[in-house]
Amino acid sequence: xxxxxxxxxxxxxxxxxxxxxxxxxxxxxxxxxxxxxxxxxxxxxxxxxxxxxxxxxxxxxxxxxxxxxxxxxxxxxxxxxxxxxxxxxxxxxxxxxxxxxxxxxxxxxxxxxxxxxxxxxxxxxxxxxxxxxxxxxxxxxxxxxxxxxxxxxxxxxxxxxxxxxxxxxxxxxxxxxxxxxxxxxxxxxxxxxxxxxxxxxxxxxxxxxxxxxxxxxxxxxxxxxxxxxxxxxxxxxxxxxxxxxxxxxxxxxxxxxxxxxxxxxxxxxxxxxxxxxxxxxxxxxxxxxxxxxxxxxxxxxxxxxxxxxxxxxxxxxxxxxxxxxxxxxxxxxxxxxxxxxxxxxxxxxxxxxxxxxxxxxxxxxxxxxxxxxxxxxxxxxxxxxxxxxxxxxxxxxxxxxxxxxxxxxxxxxxxxxxxxxxxxxxxxxxxxxxxxxxxxxxxxxxxxxxxxxxxxxxxxxxxxxxxxxxxxxxxxxxxxxxxxxxxxxxxxxxxxxxxxxxxxxxxxxxxxxxxxxxxxxxxxxxxxxxxxxxx
Amino acid sequence: xxxxxxxxxxxxxxxxxxxxxxxxxxxxxxxxxxxxxxxxxxxxxxxxxxxxxxxxxxxxxxxxxxxxxxxxxxxxxxxxxxxxxxxxxxxxxxxxxxxxxxxxxxxxxxxxxxxxxxxxxxxxxxxxxxxxxxxxxxxxxxxxxxxxxxxxxxxxxxxxxxxxxxxxxxxxxxxxxxxxxxxxxxxxxxxxxxxxxxxxxxxxxxxxxxxxxxxxxxxxxxxxxxxxxxxxxxxxxxxxxxxxxxxxxxxxxxxxxxxxxxxxxxxxxxxxxxxxxxxxxxxxxxxxxxxxxxxxxxxxxxxxxxxxxxxxxxxxxxxxxxxxxxxxxxxxxxxxxxxxxxxxxxxxxxxxxxxxxxxxxxxxxxxxxxxxxxxxxxxxxxxxxxxxxxxxxxxxxxxxxxxxxxxxxxxxxxxxx
Numbered sequence: 001x002x003x004x005x006x007x008x009x010x011x012x013x014x015x016x017x018x019x020x021x022x023x024x025x026x027x028x029x030x031x032x033x034x035x036x037x038x039x040x041x042x043x044x045x046x047x048x049x050x051x052x053x054x055x056x057x058x059x060x061x062x063x064x065x066x067x068x069x070x071x072x073x074x075x076x077x078x079x080x081x082x083x084x085x086x087x088x089x090x091x092x093x094x095x096x097x098x099x100x101x102x103x104x105x106x107x108x109x110x111x112x113x114x115x116x117x118x119x120x121x122x123x124x125x126x127x128x129x130x131x132x133x134x135x136x137x138x139x140x141x142x143x144x145x146x147x148x149x150x151x152x153x154x155x156x157x158x159x160x161x162x163x164x165x166x167x168x169x170x171x172x173x174x175x176x177x178x179x180x181x182x183x184x185x186x187x188x189x190x191x192x193x194x195x196x197x198x199x200x201x202x203x204x205x206x207x208x209x210x211x212x213x214x215x216x217x218x219x220x221x222x223x224x225x226x227x228x229x230x231x232x233x234x235x236x237x238x239x240x241x242x243x244x245x246x247x248x249x250x251x252x253x254x255x256x257x258x259x260x261x262x263x264x265x266x267x268x269x270x271x272x273x274x275x276x277x278x279x280x281x282x283x284x285x286x287x288x289x290x291x292x293x294x295x296x297x298x299x300x301x302x303x304x305x306x307x308x309x310x311x312x313x314x315x316x317x318x319x320x321x322x323x324x325x326x327x328x329x330x331x332x333x334x335x336x337x338x339x340x341x342x343x344x345x346x347x348x349x350x351x352x353x354x355x356x357x358x359x360x361x362x363x364x365x366x367x368x369x370x371x372x373x374x375x376x377x378x379x380x381x382x383x384x385x386x387x388x389x390x391x392x393x394x395x396x397x398x399x400x401x402x403x404x405x406x407x408x409x410x411x412x413x414x415x416x417x418x419x420x421x422x423x424x425x426x427x428x429x430x431x432x433x434x435x436x437x438x439x440x441x442x443x444x445x446x447x448x449x450x451x452x453x454x455x456x457x458x459x460x461x462x463x464x465x466x467x468x469x470x471x472x473x474x475x476x477x478x479x480x481x482x483x484x485x486x487x488x489x490x491x492x493x494x495x496x497x498x499x500x501x502x503x504x505x506x507x508x509x510x511x512x513x514x515x516x517x518x519x520x521x522x523x524x525x526x527x528x529x530x531x532x533x534x535x
Numbered sequence: 536x537x538x539x540x541x542x543x544x545x546x547x548x549x550x551x552x553x554x555x556x557x558x559x560x561x562x563x564x565x566x567x568x569x570x571x572x573x574x575x576x577x578x579x580x581x582x583x584x585x586x587x588x589x590x591x592x593x594x595x596x597x598x599x600x601x602x603x604x605x606x607x608x609x610x611x612x613x614x615x616x617x618x619x620x621x622x623x624x625x626x627x628x629x630x631x632x633x634x635x636x637x638x639x640x641x642x643x644x645x646x647x648x649x650x651x652x653x654x655x656x657x658x659x660x661x662x663x664x665x666x667x668x669x670x671x672x673x674x675x676x677x678x679x680x681x682x683x684x685x686x687x688x689x690x691x692x693x694x695x696x697x698x699x700x701x702x703x704x705x706x707x708x709x710x711x712x713x714x715x716x717x718x719x720x721x722x723x724x725x726x727x728x729x730x731x732x733x734x735x736x737x738x739x740x741x742x743x744x745x746x747x748x749x750x751x752x753x754x755x756x757x758x759x760x761x762x763x764x765x766x767x768x769x770x771x772x773x774x775x776x777x778x779x780x781x782x783x784x785x786x787x788x789x790x791x792x793x794x795x796x797x798x799x800x801x802x803x804x805x806x807x808x809x810x811x812x813x814x815x816x817x818x819x820x821x822x823x824x825x826x827x828x829x830x831x832x833x834x835x836x837x838x839x840x841x842x843x844x845x846x847x848x849x850x851x852x853x854x855x856x857x858x859x860x861x862x863x864x865x866x867x868x869x870x871x872x873x874x875x876x877x878x879x880x881x882x883x884x885x886x887x888x889x890x891x892x893x894x895x896x897x898x899x900x901x902x903x904x905x906x907x908x909x910x911x912x913x914x915x916x917x918x919x920x921x922x923x924x925x926x927x928x929x930x931x932x933x934x935x936x937x938x939x940x941x942x943x944x945x946x947x948x949x950x951x952x
Contacts, residue, residue, distance in 0.1 A: 054618075118911050119636040121613055130638035130844065134669060144646040164648055204595040207569045210850040230857030231594070235644045240667065276665055277638035296949045361721075367779040367930075382721045383779065383929045469722035472929070473922050477942045479950060481922075496918050497950035499911035500633050501613075 041078060045071060070095050112508040113282055118499035120265045120278045127279040128243060131250065131267070134276075135241040139224045145170075147234035148192035149201045149213055157212050160185060160195045161226065161234055171198065172218035172226055172234070191232055206231060223253075241275075250275060287508035297493055297509075300480040307389070308485040312457040315396035316450060322397065323404025324442075328434075331412050342409075349402035357466035360395045364467075385475070385482035388468050392483055396463050400453070404446075411445040412438070447528040454524075455517045464488045486513050569851050570597035571858060573840075574612075574621040576605040582875030583625070586868045590858055596851075598858075612639055612843065620845035622855045628660035628837040631671050632910040635663045640841045641852070642669035643860040652866070657881040660837040660906035668747055672839040673859045675869055676878035680730060680800045680833035681900035682823075683807070686816040689795040695734075695823040695831075698796070702775055705795040713794040716785030719778035719928070723921025726834055726907075727798055731776075732924070733905065734824040734831030735763040737940075739916055740908050750912040750951050755920065756944035759828070764927075766825055767936035771928045778925040790815065800836075804877055804893040819896035835904040837881060915950035919943040 027033070048071040055064040074095070077087045114120075122130065145161040152158050152171070159172035162185055169185040170177040184196040194200065201209065217225035224238035241250045241259075250259040250267050259267035259275050266278035291297050330341055348356065363370045364381035372378055381391045415438060423433045457463075464470060470481035470488050479497065480489045490513070494506030571591070575583040580602045591598035601621065603611065609630045612621070626634070634640045650658065653674060661672035684691055688705055692698035702714025718727045725732075737760040741752030754760065770776045780788075789797035790810055807817060822831035840863055846855040862868055866884040873880035879898045880886050889895055907913070923943035927936040934942075 118633050118914075121637045121639070126844075127638055134635075134642055134664070136642070136644075137667060138644070144644075144648075146646075164646060202595075204568070206594065207596050207851065207854055210569070210853050213853050214847075228853060229644045229646075230861050231853055232857065233646045233649075233861055235646070237644065274665060276636045296952075362781075362783065365779060365781065365784065367777060368784045380932070383925075384932065388721075469918075471721040471723075471922065471925070473926050473934075473939075473942075477945070479919075479946050492918070495914070497915045498952060499636065500914035 037078060041075060045075065108507045108510065111503050112287055112511055113284060114280055114504050115265050115278075115283045115286075116280050116504045117502040119276055120280050122277055122279050124265075124279040124281075127277045130277050131241065131275050132239070132243060135239045136237040137240050138236060139221070139238045142224070142236040142238075143226075144236070145226065145234040146187070146190065146192060147228055147232055148195070149206065149209065149228065149231070150195055150198040151201060152198055157201075157209065157216055158198065159216060159218060159226070159228060159234055160192055160198060160200070161218075162187070162192065169195075171195075172216075174216065174218070176219050177226075283504070287504045288512075290505060291509060291512060296479060296497070300474065300478040300484075300489070303474070304480050304484055304486055304489050307483070308458060311389075311392065311396075311485055312454050312460075314393050315400065315457045315460075315463075316453045318393065318397050319400040319453075320404045320408075320446070320450060322401040323406075324408045326401070326405050327408035327412055331409065345405055346402045348398050349406075353399055354462055354466050356399060357395065357462060360391075360398070361467050364391055364395075382468055383472050385472055388472060388483050392463060392467055395467055396457065396460070399463070400457075403453075404449075407446055407449055408442065411442050414445070415441045443528075448525070451521050451524045451528070455521055458485070458517050458520075459487045459513065460485070461487045461491065465491075486516075568597065569849070569854070570599055571623060571846075571851050571854055572621045572849075573598065573600045573623040573625075574603045574608050575600050575625045576608065577602055578876035579625055579872065582872050586863065586871050587623075587858060590862045590868075594854070594857070596854055609634065613637060615845075617845055617848050620849075621843055622846035622849055622851050623859055624841050624843060626672060626839065626841050628672065628674070628839065629907045629909045629913060631661050631663045631841075632908075632913070634841065635669070635671050636911050639844055640671045641844060641846070641856075642671055643673065643842065643856065645670070645673070645860045645864060649861065649864050652864070652882050652884055654881070654883060656835065656904070656906055657837050660835065660909060661839055661841075663909055664747060666745060666747075668745075672841040673864045674837045674839040674881035675863065676838045676873040676876070677881055677898070677901060678801050678836045678838070678878050679897065679901040679904050680727065680798055681819045681821065681897050682730075683789065683797040683799060684818050684820060685789065685792065685795050685797075686818055688792065691818060691820050692823045695825040698823045699770075699775055702795055703773060706774060711788075711793055713777070713780060713785070713788045714775060715796040715798070716780055716789050716794040717776060717778075717798050718780065718782040718785045719921070719925055720781035721925065722918065723778065723923070723925035724782075725917050725920035725924070728921065728924045729834045729905075730798065730822040730831045731767075731825070732760075732920075734822065734826060734829055735766060736760045736826060736829040738905070739913070739920070740910065748908050748910045750910060751948075753944050753947055755923065755940045755947065761937050761940065763826055764936035764940060767924075767927050768933075771930065771933050771936075774930070776928040777930060778928040779930070800833075801878055801894060801897045804891075804897070807893060819893065819900060821900040821902065830903050832903045832905055833901065835901060835906045837906060838878065839881070912951050915947050919947050919950075 048067055052064055052067055055061075055067065073091055077084065077091050144164050145159075146164060147162075148160045150158055150160045150171075152173075156173070160180075161170045161172050161177070162168070163170075169180040169182070171180055172178075180195065185192055186194045192200070206213075213228050213231075217227050218234075219225050220236055222238065224236055226234050226236045229235045240254065241252055243250050248261050251257070252259075252269075257269050257271070257273070259269045259273070262268045263281075264278075264283060265281040267275040326345060330338060330345075335341075361382065364372075366372065366378070366380050366383050369381065371381065380387050382388050419437055419441070420433055423437050428436065464483055464485055465488055468481070468483045470484035470492065472482055474480060474482040479492055484492065486509075490506060490509040494502045494509065571587070573583055573587055580600055584598075584600050587598045587600065605625070605627075608624050608626060612624060612634065615621075624640075631640075635642075657674040657677065658670060659668075661674055662668040662670050682692075689701045692701060698715075706712045706714045717731075718724055736757065738754030738757065740748040740750055741754060743749040743752075767776070785794065785797060786799070786803070786806075788794040790806070790813075792815065807819075810817070822833070824831040840859045842852070842855045842859050846852040863872065864882065866880075866882050866888070869880040869882035869885040870888055873885065877891075877894070879889060879894050879901075886898065889898070908916070920943060923936075923939040926934040926939040
């Protein structure tokens with residue numbers, strides 16, 4: 001049986017492999033190895049220099065410091081030290097851990113304490129700039145012009161303008177509009193091509209003047225001014241809000257309504273009117289507080305939590321039971337077509353999960369699905385709250401039992417046959433041997449995987465989202481559907497509510513879920529320690 | 536021994552310095568001339584390349600079109616680093632509120648002559664503001680749902696009663712038959728049910744005095760609609776509507792001749808044209824209304840181009856405004872850009888030049904349509920509106936429509952907060 005093919009893979013029985021390895025070691029310990037090492041370090045340093053130039057240019061000093069320190073550390077460890085061989089393995093590992101594990105966690109925690117969400121993405125200066133820009137509006141009877149940037153005799157930038165309605169031509173400067181003689185401005189196909197006394201700016205020179213053109217405001221009446229809109233149009237606009245940097249307020253010019261910084265990243269007036277955009281700012285524990293106080297989140301929380309536990313336990317428990325059962329059944333020596341059966345059972349595992357889920361949601365369709373038609377039933381697989389829960393567990397079972405089948409098959413084969421034989425000699429029954437000998441030994445290997453699987457299913461967004469999207473709606477008239485688990489519910493609250501995206505709330509809910517899963521895993525792992533003592 | 540080690544170190548340091556120097560000179564020389572970077576989706580990339588390329592060639596500036604998944608364009612714009620950020624994006628009008636509230640896109644002020652070439656609703660679709668509305672995008676292409684009739688199985692309905700009678704009669708003929716294929720599914724699909732909803736006097740958000748959408752005026756609980764909602768219960772009972780039909784089921788049934796009516800949009804025009812080869816005879820028409828007080832209209836989707844705040848940083852703001860607010864709004868550019876993914880152009884002049892009969896019929900069915908609300912609070916609506924419809928039309932065990940929609944309205948109000 002399978003011991004024969006397992007034997008071929010044991011490392012002790014492969015001398016040719018060893019020879020290759022030792023030859024490789026021999027080759028790379030000499031000059032060649034040194035050359036390769038120096039080349040790799042050089043490439044790394046070159047990338048670091050390139051990155052450092054960019055970071056320095058952007059003024060990101062913390063990141064620059066981290067980059068220099070880590071590069072120097074790697075260089076020092078590989079180039080100059082002979083005594084600290086363990087560091088050669090530890091330093092890259094630690095750096096990667098910091099970059100890809102610790103940094104995202106720090107970011108997540110950081111976001112959880114901010115109002116980072118739709119309308120609060122920018123920094124405060126950016127928000128003020130955007131509000132100032134959004135405040136511009138055509139005054140009553142405001143005009144629009146055909147425009148061309150040009151230089152006067154002295155080389156100063158002016159806007160050659162032709163009123164769209166009256167057809168009158170002007171030269172616009174910082175001082176105001178200077179009328180031009182009729183016929184002084186010539187057009188072709190609606191665009192100004194020449195103006196007497198001025199040289200039009202054309203070609204690629206135009207694109208080096210972006211800032212100059214944008215800042216050239218031709219004053220008209222009051223606070224209104226004509227400004228270029230693009231390269232061939234100009235429009236008269238006036239601000240409707242005024243920013244007072246010292247008081248940190250915006251004032252609406254028409255009715256003197258004052259918008260104040262509400263310390264939550266927005267300018268808000270006394271009547272509740274808010275200026276957009278706002279900015280990103282710290283809000284302390286507010287997001288966590290919302291989880292406790294906001295009825296939108298709190299109302300269905302217990303129901304969702306219960307179902308999340310039920311789903312994760314049942315999905316893992318049933319998949320494990322089925323996988324173990326099949327593994328034991330197929331572990332019989334001398335069984336025919338054993339390999340064929342095994343391959344067949346692994347198929348669900350080999351198909352991409354989300355594809356299976358989409359196919360299943362079609363197969364289970366209440367009225368038009370294959371399942372109901374095949375069995376001449378009319379089970380509301382996806383539209384009844386309880387059946388939808390059953391469907392989700394069944395489909396999860398289909399997706400994960402091959403995994404446990406494989407794991408159990410491997411673990412069963414690693415249990416020494418002497419143990420079960422000894423138990424049989426002692427007069428143990430089949431069930432007794434399984435319960436007292438096989439299962440405990442199996443659990444030593446499989447229990448950590450069960451815990452990991454549980455943690456994974458606890459957050460198994462795909463299974464829920466692709467099969468039922470959390471539906472059908474629950475009877476408690478809340479935002480959570482009857483099959484929503486915590487993570488899909490978090491998604492609905494954070495990304496399908498309010499103004500669309502609430503990263504601050506989403507991350508704080510994710511942290512809460514982490515603590516739930518983390519506690520369960522910690523408790524379970526400490527329990528499996530007891531199992532390990534068996535060996 | 537010591538000498539060898541020193542040599543090794545020296546060799547290392549030398550190689551490192553040499554490579555670094557190469558890289559540094561490489562980055563130093565790549566200080567670039569200004570260029571306009573555009574994010575466009577796969578379908579439109581070629582057309583954008585062509586139209587923006589023509590503009591760039593005429594004006595003397597480089598245009599770089601970067602291909603992105605349509606949905607990714609909106610999401611990536613929020614997290615992109617300024618160095619690699621686009622100056623212009625292709626977008627859907629219902630992103631306008633979110634992107635403007637985030638301060639990511641700039642208001643545009645095209646000339647009056649340009650604005651008059653567009654229907655007001657196309658401009659409204661891209662306009663947003665809590666107090667004063669601003670235009671944030673150049674509308675390019677329009678899309679909307681229409682009623683597709685299988686001419687062998689049914690005729691263009693003269694009234695809603697006729698529509699209902701034909702659908703029910705067809706369903707009675709055989710158990711696999713679908714009268715009206717309205718794509719829904721477990722989670723519901725507010726976009727595809729909207730023609731029925733609007734015909735019953737339902738709406739999503741009302742407008743305030745400043746003509747802006749008002750997120751506190753939720754049309755799912757409008758008394759006129761709730762009064763008409765009992766019709767939904769009637770349709771559910773008689774089996775006229777069945778929310779178990781999802782997109783694939785509905786499309787399949789219609790193409791195989793198992794559905795008399797189908798509700799879909801111009802993204803299926805190729806499918807429809809090809810289906811002519813299999814002997815399917817169809818026509819495209821607007822929706823009959825179930826009430827005399829309100830019209831049955833589809834949601835309108837408008838796609839267009841927006842100028843991002845990054846264009847200012849990149850020093851190409853005037854160029855980007857010229858491209859989007861002027862050149863791309865002209866009839867010629869519009870025709871090419873809308874044709875790129877088979878949509879009706881937003882510019883009325885370009886609209887007159889459309890020859891494609893299917894597009895013309897879809898265009899006609901858009902009359903009176905309502906742009907999908909573009910305020911960010913719409914995120915709170917989609918799943919609730921679709922979910923309420925599914926609950927009321929899932930056959931046995933359905934919730935009475937009045938209760939389903941009242942619950943949804945309350946949830947929406949809670950979510951908006």
